[in-house]
Amino acid sequence: MTTSWVRLWAVASLTLKEALRRRIIFFVLLLFAVALQISAAFFPSLNMIGRLRVMESHSLSITGLFTAIAVLFLAAFSLPGDFEQKRVYYLASKPLSKPTLFLGRLLGFSILVTLFIASMGLITVGYIRIVKLLSGDAFPALVAYPRLTASEFEAVKGQPIPANPDKLFALGGGEATLIWHFNGLRAADFPDRISVLAKIQIASPTDGYRSSGAVRFRVLNHELKRQSEKILPQLNTNEEAEFDISRDILGTGGDLSIGVSCLDSDGLVAGVRNSVVIYHRSANFELNFARGLTLALLQSLLVTALTLMASTVLSAPISVLLGITLYIMGNLHGYVLEGARDIDQTLDQIKAAQGTEKGEQMHTPEDLPPWVLRLSTLSSRAVLKIVPDFKRFDFSLWLLKDRAVSWEELGEAAAGVAPHFLVLTLLGVLIMSFKDFG
Template sequence: MTAKLLAIVLLTVKEAVRKKTFVILAIFAAALISSSAFFPVLDESSRLRLVEQWAIRATTLFAALIAVFLTGASLPSDIEERRIHTLLSKPINKTTIILGKFLGFTAVLALAILLMGTVSYLYIRLVHALGDETMPPLEARPRVVAAEFAAVGGHEELDPDGKRHILPAGREGSFTWIFRGLDRDEFDERIDGNIRMGISHGTELWGDIFVTFHDPQSGRQVRTTHSIKYNSLFPITVPRDIVGATGEVRMTVSKTDPRIHLSVREENAALSASDRGFLANICKGLILILGQTLIVMTATLMASAFASAPVSILFGLFVWFCGGFYGFTVESLKTSERMVAQIEKRIERGDRYRQAPNEIDPAIVKAANFLARNALTAIPNFGKFDFSHYLLNNLSLNASTLAGASGYALIYILVFLAAGTAVLHFKDFC
């Protein structure tokens, strides 16, 4: 069984080489280098972010194209040219064939993504080396979030998504994030972090705030003043010796003027541990891209078990497109559902509701939302594999996130493989 499976894997890899699959890498390199055309109108920081974004998007796109077009045409061409009859005439079952195809294409895609990742890494390093002192560092820092959040003053409000909370502070209000289990050795000489919050001072959307770090064991405090703008990310820093033996640190945001109004989300504040290595982070990001690509590949392979090459390719592109727009679709549904909920509340209160001539009936919108919600349960969410957020914000991709995304991909891969194998078993090639 192992020898037969290996033979199918090698045949699949040879097929990919014969079709000059890796020529697309030259196109990828040209597309990546073309980003330099925008350099003259960008500052140093924007150049680096452009190259990083371009590299991730291009790697994801070209990997998906390789997966769809290579996989979609393989099995149908074997059937049309009767090569599969030669395989089935030998003691090789259909499960071995589709599993061998999967492993072979996985090897090809892994190599292609590795090569594209290598080109991307070297190009990013080159752009960074040619920049001046204003160029952001190439680093990957773990994001350390608070174990507990507390607010003094104000009241609690639901966000539009109905899950997270905003806690506006009253005249004497403040916000406190409690970090536990911190290890001083996990940080540089100074602990960096950032906060994003809303602020208003009369008609002005800016103001000054106090940020106070407190070690409850020793009683030591470090207070700094920051001038911030509404909903803008602002950096914070404190000496790492604020972390005591207990590993607990409290960070409190308070107002310099009682007339200032503050609002914040619990998750909008975090600390950054020391650099874990840019190259290691890139490698973890490539694993995310591989996971997403394998979902597209196995979906295409499943379709190729019963459909023609063009149909299989279109199905693979459909899965890739829908998975990429999963997050946008979810947000659109939330907006639509909020609109319907507002109309229903008005009707419940007895308010008069008159439908505009070009407005869709709320009942129809509600039914469409219900169907869309159920359809989304079968569509993979490729937002789980988006590495650009980590790369552009110098964040280290943690092991739990990587493991969660890998497990999520594995579920879809196994389902598509099982479905493709089942279809192939019932298909007659005579």
């Protein structure tokens, strides 16, 4: 296989030039600007923070939708267009290997998607800034608080979960506590009120269906002997609990520890090192916006690679359908996994209760035969293993809560996408290498 950067770039720039000449980008960006401006229709019924949120959510929804449409159609029709319109005869008779043609197209579309998302981001930030300027001081500050994870995590009178040693649990009703230590903090890095976010799992050793309970959060500065406490009487498992504490508890700086315990004697709390985080002073809003849109870009690159790879063997409409399927499956990842877990739990309970009176009364959901459900969960899990969870690319989870996307989170998302992207690229290269252009 011979690939040269000059040829690769020649094909990539051809891809870009074609897209620009078709004026698709300009048309979609114009539509984007118009659609974004429509968010102003909601302004009269909203307060200032509401206005900001509606602009942000509106922008992210349209960015996602427009990027998806543009990427799916441009990527799906490019190679089949070359094949069907026999332009590939010109290309393949030149010193351009078949894989280079695929890689050049992929590079071209990747740059195109980047330009596309960056342009939408610029329009959004510009629009928000203009609205802020026109609204005066009443408009909320544009902020993005960076997340800080604990330096250490331990369970006092608790223990690790055997199946997952990184996850610790503490039984309720006693002194067992999960503790997150945040060391070496500087007061200057925090706003007046330090925001704490916790996402704790709540369960019961005796009731498999238990998923909520009363939870106490205690924030301690051992050195200064200062503490603050927050009790949530009905917290659901994996629900984001957010509260804030005064910066005074930190003094000029030092260590903080946050202890979490379950107040119900038949309950338990469980978590991992990043289940409890605190937030720094705001980072640059625009920079954070760029980082957040990079998440959206990663998702789009994955869909581009799949659609383009599929288009090497399938027709353009089928490739579009495959791309849409990836979008849907990626976005439903969490729900499907949760559903599969519930079904497994139900089936296990039915199996355990078989032969008893209780077992006779138990039914599977929709009264389906257990083997159908077992097969369904197995196949769902198999598919989900190859499809990444798109929730990690959803910038709205950060933006709408004024949180900054950390480089670590960005890196994790990129590392999650990279293997899929590489496999799809390799598949495309292999298919092209052995493809007849007849």
